[in-house]
Amino acid sequence: MSIKQLIFRNLKKNLKNYYLYVFALIFSVALYFAFVTLQFDPALDEAKGSVKGAASMRAASVLLVAIVSIFLLYANNIFIKRRSQEIGLLQLIGMTKNRIFHILSIENFMLYYSSLAIGSFIGFAASKLIMMILFKITKVETIATLNFSTHALIQTLIVFTVIYIFIMLMNFLFIKKQSILSLFNVLSSSQIKINKVSFVQIIIGIVGICLIVSGYFVSTKLFGGDFSTMTELFIAMIYILSSVIIGTYLFYKGSVTFIFNIIRKQKNGYLTVNEVLSLSSLMFRMKSNALLLTIITTVSALAIGLLSLSYIAYYSAEKSAENYVAADFSMTVKEDAELFKQALNSHEIAYSERVIDVIQVEVDVRNLIETKLEEINFDPNVMLLSVISDDAIQNVDLSTEETIFTGYSDILQKFMSFKDSGKIDLKGKEINIPQNYLGLKKDFVISNYFTNGGLPTAIVDDSTFKQLKNDLVTEIQKESSIYIGITVKNEKNLEKANDIYTETSEKLNNVSPHSSRLNISNVQKKNMGMIMFIVGFLGLTFLITSGCILYFKQMDESEEEKSNYTILRKLGFTQGDLLKGIRIKQLFNFGIPLTIGLLHSYFAVQSGWFLFGTEIWTPMILVMVLYTVLYSIFGLLSILYYKRVIRESLY
Amino acid sequence: MTILTGKKIHKIYGNKFNKQEVLKALDINIQKGEFVSIMGPSGSGKTTLLNVLSSIDKVSNGSIQIGDKEITTMKEKQLAEFRKRNLGFIFQEYNLLDTLTVKENILLPLSITKVPKKEANQKFKLLAEELGIYEVKDKYPNQISGGQKQRTSAARAFIHEPSIIFADEPTGALDSKSASDLLMKLSELNQKLKATIIMVTHDMAAASFSNRVIFIKDGGIYSHLNKGEQTRQTFYQDIMKTQGVLGGVHHEH
Numbered sequence: 001m002s003i004k005q006l007i008f009r010n011l012k013k014n015l016k017n018y019y020l021y022v023f024a025l026i027f028s029v030a031l032y033f034a035f036v037t038l039q040f041d042p043a044l045d046e047a048k049g050s051v052k053g054a055a056s057m058r059a060a061s062v063l064l065v066a067i068v069s070i071f072l073l074y075a076n077n078i079f080i081k082r083r084s085q086e087i088g089l090l091q092l093i094g095m096t097k098n099r100i101f102h103i104l105s106i107e108n109f110m111l112y113y114s115s116l117a118i119g120s121f122i123g124f125a126a127s128k129l130i131m132m133i134l135f136k137i138t139k140v141e142t143i144a145t146l147n148f149s150t151h152a153l154i155q156t157l158i159v160f161t162v163i164y165i166f167i168m169l170m171n172f173l174f175i176k177k178q179s180i181l182s183l184f185n186v187l188s189s190s191q192i193k194i195n196k197v198s199f200v201q202i203i204i205g206i207v208g209i210c211l212i213v214s215g216y217f218v219s220t221k222l223f224g225g226d227f228s229t230m231t232e233l234f235i236a237m238i239y240i241l242s243s244v245i246i247g248t249y250l251f252y253k254g255s256v257t258f259i260f261n262i263i264r265k266q267k268n269g270y271l272t273v274n275e276v277l278s279l280s281s282l283m284f285r286m287k288s289n290a291l292l293l294t295i296i297t298t299v300s301a302l303a304i305g306l307l308s309l310s311y312i313a314y315y316s317a318e319k320s321a322e323n324y325v326a327a328d329f330s331m332t333v334k335e336d337a338e339l340f341k342q343a344l345n346s347h348e349i350a351y352s353e354r355v356i357d358v359i360q361v362e363v364d365v366r367n368l369i370e371t372k373l374e375e376i377n378f379d380p381n382v383m384l385l386s387v388i389s390d391d392a393i394q395n396v397d398l399s400t401e402e403t404i405f406t407g408y409s410d411i412l413q414k415f416m417s418f419k420d421s422g423k424i425d426l427k428g429k430e431i432n433i434p435q436n437y438l439g440l441k442k443d444f445v446i447s448n449y450f451t452n453g454g455l456p457t458a459i460v461d462d463s464t465f466k467q468l469k470n471d472l473v474t475e476i477q478k479e480s481s482i483y484i485g486i487t488v489k490n491e492k493n494l495e496k497a498n499d500i501y502t503e504t505s506e507k508l509n510n511v512s513p514h515s516s517r518l519n520i521s522n523v524q525k526k527n528m529g530m531i532m533f534i535v536g537f538l539g540l541t542f543l544i545t546s547g548c549i550l551y552f553k554q555m556d557e558s559e560e561e562k563s564n565y566t567i568l569r570k571l572g573f574t575q576g577d578l579l580k581g582i583r584i585k586q587l588f589n590f591g592i593p594l595t596i597g598l599l600h601s602y603f604a605v606q607s608g609w610f611l612f613g614t615e616i617w618t619p620m621i622l623v624m625v626l627y628t629v630l631y632s633i634f635g636l637l638s639i640l641y642y643k644r645v646i647r648e649s650l651y
Numbered sequence: 652m653t654i655l656t657g658k659k660i661h662k663i664y665g666n667k668f669n670k671q672e673v674l675k676a677l678d679i680n681i682q683k684g685e686f687v688s689i690m691g692p693s694g695s696g697k698t699t700l701l702n703v704l705s706s707i708d709k710v711s712n713g714s715i716q717i718g719d720k721e722i723t724t725m726k727e728k729q730l731a732e733f734r735k736r737n738l739g740f741i742f743q744e745y746n747l748l749d750t751l752t753v754k755e756n757i758l759l760p761l762s763i764t765k766v767p768k769k770e771a772n773q774k775f776k777l778l779a780e781e782l783g784i785y786e787v788k789d790k791y792p793n794q795i796s797g798g799q800k801q802r803t804s805a806a807r808a809f810i811h812e813p814s815i816i817f818a819d820e821p822t823g824a825l826d827s828k829s830a831s832d833l834l835m836k837l838s839e840l841n842q843k844l845k846a847t848i849i850m851v852t853h854d855m856a857a858a859s860f861s862n863r864v865i866f867i868k869d870g871g872i873y874s875h876l877n878k879g880e881q882t883r884q885t886f887y888q889d890i891m892k893t894q895g896v897l898g899g900v901h902h903e904h
Contacts, residue, residue, distance in 0.1 A: 572735025
């Protein structure tokens, strides 16, 4: 057989075994190419919005390359080890190492560059689709066109050629380092050492679980007011990160073994086939893959967490815009409002208007404050709040001694919470009005121009309001003391009204603040959409590459355990029996890293989600379910591979 | 009483163009409680014979009856069921699961047939003590010696009291002391438990522990030797003679 035939045969054989590798390669190339194409697309300038957008695109593409190259190198490492016997055999029959390297290089070259070509083509075809998705989520209304960018192609080629050179270098070093004998032994030396579960391991196992739980515990307390200085907060965050990551590592290193060992002990040597295939094999294998699993778990937790947070921000863009602007449009100058209303009238858009007088009053809230965050600079004796009359609000009627607060952001709630009731003092220039505080309502009634960064608004009885108005401390008043909220009656007209608003706002007095809820929400959607898109992109790449790595590991494992299946089948277990056990095993193999990753991200999201938005469950669960489904595909594929190995194990 | 009858067993490997007939119309009878050795030069088909008799491999033609059941017509599932109830195996490479302890390995066949735990433990204790491996019951296979591994393998073959135990070169990887220890135990168990043992070996000393030796050559039975009332030593001499006649390369002049 000539060298050419040898290469060709190898290629054919490998394709069958490594279809997933080829798939992952094509996929990463496609993703990268599409991404770079986007970068060079002029139509994207609008979606990028700012320098920040462009920079994050570039940073993302670098990260993408990092993930892909680590994956390819790792996968290659697995494959070259699998072929070590073949390499040893070629050496044994007298081929030089250089010649073998030559063969391997050509083989890899063909596989690699044909995948590169296919990947680029798919990437190019998909770039339009991806761009459409990007435009859709960033609310940019441009038509996505298919632009071929030579620049993008060249960049893709360069990047992947560099990776190819690295792979070849790795193969070269691998072949150089090995002697014929050691090549034959690679597989057996990588086999796991099986020993009894030692005392140290039990300790490691318990410490691992404790570290994770303590990290989770601290994360729930993070913004609960227990850490009152920035330094303390920072230390707490570092603690959470390190305890969870180290805990995860120890968990794989010891806890899995430890827990399974307890279960096993209870069986007193009497294991069913399911337990033989799942428990006993997992016990030892998880340990040897601890580092890999920790990395995969941590990065997937990161990906799920970031994706959830950005989706939360995106999802609650509308809701948080409501907190900023209490109506569809808000104005603070009567003339501006008139101008806008005229414009609305001329377009025959029906609207309702609400005008509220707002004054700024210093309030003594000493008795209400529950937590003290030292770093937030304020004095509870003189908290500056907006005060409005109860006449301005429907369904609220207070007596002269009563005050309620309304509109309070979640973020502030975490740092500084109010008691349910208590005594407060409203301070005018001369007078001091003691009041009974009755509680906090969630609704925002005025725009954020007045709320001093999310502080609540005080509602008092009309007579109290008048008293205060006549005794104002002029230095603390805002330029405007009137809030005009305009709400469009028919929601269908909102977009049109918003266009009118944008038009008129150019004519308006720019000094006086006015805002449109839709605009605020769209700006946030655009910003978060971009981040979400990039994180989603990276997350998907990571998901697929890590799924592939787990799959390859399982491929190796199944081959190593093939002899076990032979024994079990000789003993009289059917293929179905074995497969049942394998299913359980894979449930754990893929399920444990996934569950831990999901748990990590759950606690991460729980501890800080309110900084990003107002809705947590829907976006978070959606992200998690999607991740789980995509991830499970690899588990299913590995079961199919096992099925083949089991079938071939007897005859 | 005959426990295993094989009639006209054919086994052909390869395809239409490249046939290799390993077993040629071989007939075999095994009595209940017998300890039979199968010997023959390499390539004579002894391992293939063991595989087809033990239902691990399928015959190309012919019939095999174990007890009153014809196994050549059984489906994969039935065969698995049959194996787990009626057959026990001991192999040259021990064939222990290295992720299981000695005890777990031995109890494996019982977990399939759902024997109650208490009964399983009693059986285990009895057998493990008999074979001298009770002390290492919580160790893993890579922590015990080759002899102990093979005795573990033997214990696993005996634990569910199968009607026939198949052994493929059980002493192949053992030193002579461990080998004779194991064979003593096997013949003891054969007598005590009335278990039928069919063993493939090329080791004449190993074969001398059995009641009967079947020599096969080129896919057919060449001759039988019965131990009868002889001592092991004289039986060994007999085997050696036959082996000598059988073993040489024939020059057809």
